[in-house]
Amino acid sequence: MSFYTSLNGLKNAQSSLGTIAHNIANSETYGFKRGRTEFAEIVAGSALSNPRTIQGIGSSVEAITQNFSLGPIEQTGSALDMAITGDGFFTMRGENGGTLYTRAGSFTINESGGIVDNDGNRLQAYAVDANGEPTSNALQDVQIPVTNAAGAEYAGVTVGSDGVIRASYADGSNEPVGMVALATFMAPNGLKPVGSSNWESTGFSGAASYGEPGNGQYGALLSGSLERSNVDIAEELVGLITAQRNFQANAKAIDTATQISQTVMNLRT
Structure with a gap:
């Protein structure tokens, strides 16, 4: 389960990086409006599940919204x-x-x-x-x-x-x-x-x-x-660092899950 949860996180971080890269690439494009990636939590549970034990299974890209604020x-x-x-x-x-x-x-x-x-x-x-x-x-x-x-x-x-x-x-x-x-x-x-x-x-x-x-x-x-474009380069660079850390954290979670799985498979009775 943790593999797929972290894999979704990697894909989401990649979408965020792509949106930020697109914003930066169009920072000098007249009339351009910056985009923002928004995520939504995914949970799994049935009507019989205990609400106190329902487990989250990651997140998904809910929308890439456009910011129509006035540019310079x-x-x-x-x-x-x-x-x-x-x-x-x-x-x-x-x-x-x-x-x-x-x-x-x-x-x-x-x-x-x-x-x-x-x-x-x-x-x-x-x-x-x-x-x-x-x-x-x-x-x-x-x-x-x-x-x-x-x-x-x-x-x-x-x-x-x-x-x-x-x-x-x-x-x-x-x-x-x-x-x-x-x-x-x-x-x-x-x-x-x-x-x-x-x-x-x-x-x-x-x-x-x-x-x-x-x-x-x-x-x-x-x-x-x-x-001009309403892209703020400083704001986008901060978002780029955040998205990069998000990507790295999800990659680390996959690496940790791999090590745990390997340990379990190496158990001897």
């Missing part, structure tokens, strides 16, 4: 680098038509005037009128016209704290082209990480609730800034 904000100066000051997520439409959510607000303009991330996923926004007010709750790709109605060429773009994207043109005019839509979830820990600091919604997270930047829990936008 780094100023970059690029208008399409955006950080969220609240709980919101940027919404993107993937190449396959799927919906992705991210906190990494590093966007650029592609050759057709769309606002995309480094993988080509398109930022989603609300359509707006000439005053920058949303005209619909439907989400759509942001599209910046190459020229305005007067024929003037595109000159630049700005994003306000209210999420309104305004394109400027060579004739000095500024035209709103959309308002960044932010999503929140009832249980963000239920989001499924899919890589590149992106998540997908699941039944555990619940459906996304969409809103405007600067409104309630969604948070305002900081243009010219990016949210």
Whole structure:
């Protein structure tokens, strides 16, 4: 019994080490959220067992939870680098038509005037009128016209704290082209990480609730800034030492059980 109990402990310690290593590896990844391995005790007993003698048989990995606390904000100066000051997520439409959510607000303009991330996923926004007010709750790709109605060429773009994207043109005019839509979830820990600091919604997270930047829990936008990883290297190194000691202790328990078994087998009648 002690072999399997300690073997479970080794596997759990290995899972903890893997999670910490993943956190450390992404300490410089924009929009990354650190994970934490949580364990649960395993006990074995029946309805007829004496509750005072029920024996524990180890532990198991109960969950690897994500910590969605706000990471440090780094100023970059690029208008399409955006950080969220609240709980919101940027919404993107993937190449396959799927919906992705991210906190990494590093966007650029592609050759057709769309606002995309480094993988080509398109930022989603609300359509707006000439005053920058949303005209619909439907989400759509942001599209910046190459020229305005007067024929003037595109000159630049700005994003306000209210999420309104305004394109400027060579004739000095500024035209709103959309308002960044932010999503929140009832249980963000239920989001499924899919890589590149992106998540997908699941039944555990619940459906996304969409809103405007600067409104309630969604948070305002900081243009010219990016949210860094919320990994604390010092904290992770302490956790790494703890997980290593846990692994060593379980390995020692297996070694001790082996010695006891060997002693029993060597008994002579």
